[in-house]
Amino acid sequence: MMGEHIMSELKLPSRSADFSEWYNELVIRAELADYAPVRGCMIVRPYGWAIWENIQQSLDRSFKATGHVNAAFPMLIPRSFIDREKSHVEGFSPELAVVTHGGGEELEEPLVVRPTSETIIGHAYSKWIQSYRDLPLLINQWNSVVRWELRTKLFLRTLEFFWQEGHTAHATLEEAETETRQMLDIYRDFAVNEAAIPVIPGRKTASERFAGADQTYSIEAMMGDGKALQSATSHNLGQNFAKAFEIRFLDQNGVLQYCWTTSWGLSTRFIGAIIMVHGDDQGLILPPRLAPHQVVIVPIYKSDEERIKVLEAARRIRSELVASGLRVVLDEREGTSPGFKFNDWEMRGVPLRIEIGPKDVAKENVVLARRDTPGKGGKSFVPQAGISEAVSGALEAVQKALYDRALNFRNANTADPKDFEDFRAAVEKGFAYSFWCGSPECERRIKEETKATTRCIPFDGPDGVGECIYCRKPASEKAYFAKAY
RNA sequence: CGGGGCGUGGCGCAGCUUGGUAGCGCGUACGGUUCGGGACCGUAAGGUCGGAGGUUCGAAUCCUCUCGCCCCGACCA
Structure with missing residues (x-):
């Protein structure tokens, strides 16, 4: 048995007692991210990045399905570009990182590290768009941007953050508005169905609007401490950037017109939302659809003889689950007790755990443990025959339970x-x-x-x-x- | 930028008041016993105490200056 002081070191700070500390420590302990040598910057560790990759995959599929294509625009933007759109300058000037030297020489014109790419993309669009036949132009990019924030927190607000930014140009206001709303709905659908996070889609007030937008829409989610997190935004930019960057087209009647543009984004901040909505005192709880590992198999044995039998069965089960399309990890680490592994994977939020020991091998069953239901209540015996159906069913149940719990919490608050x-x-x-x-x-x-x-x-x-x-x-x-x- | 806290092996801390050349827990490596909810024993490696200057025979400890980080507030995806 371990002493209490040691147990307390293994435990996270209580979520209800100190939400902020709970969050900070969870991010580190679950190996999602780490602090960088520069204040306010973040290292996204492989496990955190794997979540981001799953987010990317899901969103990218939706973007492509609605006719968008990916491209890459430069990180460095001429300072003068930012100045061209009045409210854009006002909004972003205080938080720009500016490059003044290159190759050992002072630059003639300082360059800003993009805080967002409306301006440089506007510049490109003005060259590419000539005719109504060039419209709509629907481009997205996955990148990182820099905003010199005063107060930072891992994933939620860092100087550099990763996101996607979509930028589109249209012939009419109506089309642009439809696009803006369509993209918000893609975010809403993603939040609800992939991340199991209930969100409120709606319109931002003027004071909360993006710098340079006529209309900003967002999805808003309630975190575990009752605070709100803007989880994605979609902007109808009207003709503001079109006028600033001369994005014009000749319409069917031969009349030269300004385009109507939109932009929309979702960032690694969303990982913060997942943590703060679903996590508990044991650590992270990941929605099955976005979890890097949907199932962890923990083998239990004493003797070498048992080890061989148990691992043989565990590997067979892994193969079967992988074959049915599930993301599975088998924890074969030596010298670590099963109990340690249980806690370790719970910290990392793996939604489902399979425990298999000599008794299970003999009875041809396994123990299935749900991450969202602590202790014995979340455990059940499941036959090895037809394991993948049982696991798939349980994953769906977890996915649904997480959403329901979050929704109930939001309603109650x-x-x-x-x-x-x-x-x-x-x-x-x-x-x-x-x-x-x-x-x-x-x-x-x-x-x-x-x-x-x-x-x-x-x-x-x-x-x-x-x-x-x-x-x-x-x-x-x-x-x-x-x-x- | 205002208020608070903290910098000592990888991590968490003690030592500082009252100077004498660094210690504990965890982790790590190796060996053994363990293994169905965070195992245990033994051995070992690992620190010029954030940095610079000063006081002193002698500084983690006292003085001055600096740098950084975290938390709370004003601004933000």
Whole structure:
């Protein structure tokens, strides 16, 4: 038996007692990421990157299915490009990383490390687009960008982060709007069906809008501490960048027109969402569809004789599961006890564990343990015959249970406050869904007084009218308010 | 940028008040016993104490300056 002080070192800080510390330590201990030598930068470790690769695969498939293609634009952008779109400059100037020297010489014009690529892509689009026949232009790129943030946290906010940014150009406002909404819906579908994270799709208020956009849409998710995380965004850029970069086309009638452009992105921040929505005191819990390993097999044995038998069976089961398309790891490490392995893989969030020992070999069954249900309650005996069906079924059950749990949690922590005092209490716990008169002034005051910001105005808002939660004037729409990451 | 905390083997810390040349736990390597919920014993490797200057016979410890990181706030995917 281990002493208590040693046990406490093995345990994560409690999620409920110190959510922030729980998160920080989990990211390190699950080997998702590590701190880099430069403040605010992050090393994404292989296990964390494997999650990102699964995210990429899923999204990339959806992008391609809707006619988008991938390309790569440069990381270095002439400083003057940023200055061309007025609100874009205002939004991004404070957080630009600027390159002033190259090859030992001071540059004539400083270069910025892209904080996002609207400008350099706008520049390219102005050359490529001449006619309505060139439209729509639908390009995405997977890359990293740099924003000089003051306060950073692994995955959630780092100086450099990885993402995809889609940039499209269209002949009409309607088409651009359809595209913007279509991409948001792809994110929504991804969050719900792949990541098992319930999200609220909606429109951002002017103050929360992307610098240079006419309209920003987002999906908003509730984290395990009740705070909101903007999990993906999609922007209708109107003609702002088209005008700044002369992106024009000749229409069917021979009239020269500015294009309508959009951009949309989802970043490695989403990994932070997965951690904060599903994780528990034991560590990470990954949704089966995105888990690098969906199943871990832990063999249990004492003697050499047992070892040979158990491993033989374990390998056979692995082969069968792999053959049915599952991502499986067999933990054959020597000198490590089964109990240690259980905890180790639980920290890493593997959704399903198969335990197989001499007794199971004799009875031709295994123990199946669900990561989302701790202790004995999540364990069951399953025959080795037909194991892949049982495992697939269990993975689907975990996927669904994670979503249901997250949704229940969000519902339980979302309030429709009667008055502003109620509202204050609500945003300490989670989301407040309230009528809002639409004035930036009320929005600003609410933020000052409660730290809660408007997250979004959901698309499926109420039909009726009500009173603004702050000023009590008539209001026609409801917004979600919350403290946000 | 304001407030707080911390820099000592890979990790977590003690030692500092009252200077005497560095210690504990974990981890690592090797050997053995173990193995159905974080095993144990033995042996070993590993640190010029964040950096620079100063005081002193002597500095992890005292003084000055610096650098970095983490947490909380103001800005942000």
